[in-house]
Amino acid sequence: MAGYLTRRLGQIVFTILAMSVVIFGITQVLPGNVAYVIAGQFATPDQIAAIETRLGLNDPMWQQFLRWAGAALQGDLGTSMVMSRPVGPLVAEALGRSAQLAGVSFLLVALIGVVVGVVSGVRAGGWFDRVALVVTWLSVAMPQFFIAIVLVLLFSGHLGWLPATGYTPISGGVLNWLSHLILPVATLVVGLFAHVASLQRASMIETLGASYVRAARAKGLSERKVITRHALRNALIPTVTVLTLDLGILMGGIVVVETVFSYPGLGRLMITAVEQKDLPVLQASVLTVTVIYAFANLIADLCYLALDPRLRTGHAGVR
Template identity: 50%
Template sequence: MFAYFLTRLASLALILVVMSVLIFLVTQAMPGDVASMIAGQFASKEVVDAIAVKLGLDQPLIVQYGRWAAGILQGDLGRSLVLEQPIGPILMEALARSLVLAVVALVVVAVVGIALGVLAAVRRGKLTDQMVSGISYLGIAVPDFFWAIVLVLIFGSYLKLLPTGGYTPISEGFLPWAAHLVLPVVTLVLMLLARIARLTRSSMIDVLQTNYVKFARAKGMPESVVILRHALKNALLPTITVLAIDFGLILGGVVVIETIFSYPGMGRLLLFAIQRHDLPLIQATILIVSAAYCLANLTADLLYAFVNPKIRHGMRAS
């Protein structure tokens, strides 16, 4: 298990190195010259050149990459050119907000989605199943921004129950903080729920037809034990994978939702960086997003092992 974990960590590091090179090269290839951006439209060539020298932009690419990568390894993500501040704190703040959104949304999606999926599987073909299918289809078929706008209109503008956007730190009180989260979370849940519910339903239906479920029934186990203890744990594997991908997705920033609800997360930060051509900020943000994706997937694989002893065994053997 430990060896497996080490291997996975090593490959994760490798992926991040490759990613960092790609990020660096691609952002360098973006149109526009950083030095002229900073210097402004009417600056003379000398000023631009001076800024370039100061930022080390006259150096060969490999040297620039080396300096960037070395900084990151020392915990220095660089300075934002536009905000003229160190990137680290800005990024961490945005990441923390996205993390809150991701964790809350994911917990809700997992709990509600798995419950609906199990319910639909157990009542397969009956009205409950069809209702779950219908509702989840509606969630998946209607674009997320539509839900966002509808929710803002109903709860924000008409009922005036919830703030229509923005963010309040938890230090200013739990309720205001939670109130700002409700609408973005609900929108995200509507967007992600259908897939989780349908996936859980189909793998649950498969598992309910297995011999070990039949045998559990033959042992006289109550149906609740059969479903929760015997079937669900085995049915969760595909759901875990998708949940991990969704987690990475939200963490990486859900631009549309963050924009509509003015939620200052990773998505809006990245959008801002790109619009303003803030190269160091773009690079750092993308790198952190990729790292988050990788970590989410690693967590999923470890959860797999937790759920399925056979996988755990395979890890021990390797």
């Protein structure tokens, strides 16, 4: 296990280093010039040139990358070119707010998706299964921005029950905090739980037809014990995979949701950084998402080992 963790951590480090090069290269070719954003539309060419020199934008790209990467390794993510604030605390604040949104959404996606998938798989062909299939089809068919707009029009515009935009910290009151999370969380959950439910249903049906499940039934075990002790554990393994993938989709969905609901999280910060070509903020934000996704894959692999002890010897099938 120690050797496996060492190899996986080495892969994560390599992935982050490779992605840092890609991220830096992509941000350098974005159209526009941050100097014009800082100086304003009426700035003279001399003023633009002075700002570019001060920010080091005229240096060769490799020098800019080494300067940025060296500082990042020391924990210094730079200073926002537009807001003149340290990037580290700026990204940390936005990440904290996004973590609340993503954490609640991910837990609900996992819980609802697994429960619906298990019940549908156990009672395949029943009324619950048919209703669940229709709901999951509709969920997959509707884009997240459409779900968000419908929820805002219904629960904020028509009924007036929930705020349409903004964010309130939990220190401002739990109910107020929850009221600002409900619509963004609902948008993410509706758009993602169908992936988990569909795979869990298919995996459950396949597992219930396996020989070891039939043997457990032949021994006289109750259906409840057959499902909970023998079928569910193995049926969850593919679901762990799709949950990891959904975490990546969730991070992408947050960008859309935070924009629609004016939620001041990491997604909205990245959109603002792109619009203003604030390279340090954009680079740090995307790198943060990369790190989160890399460690999410590691957690998924560890879950594989916990769910299927056979993988602990040779790690067969583990990425």
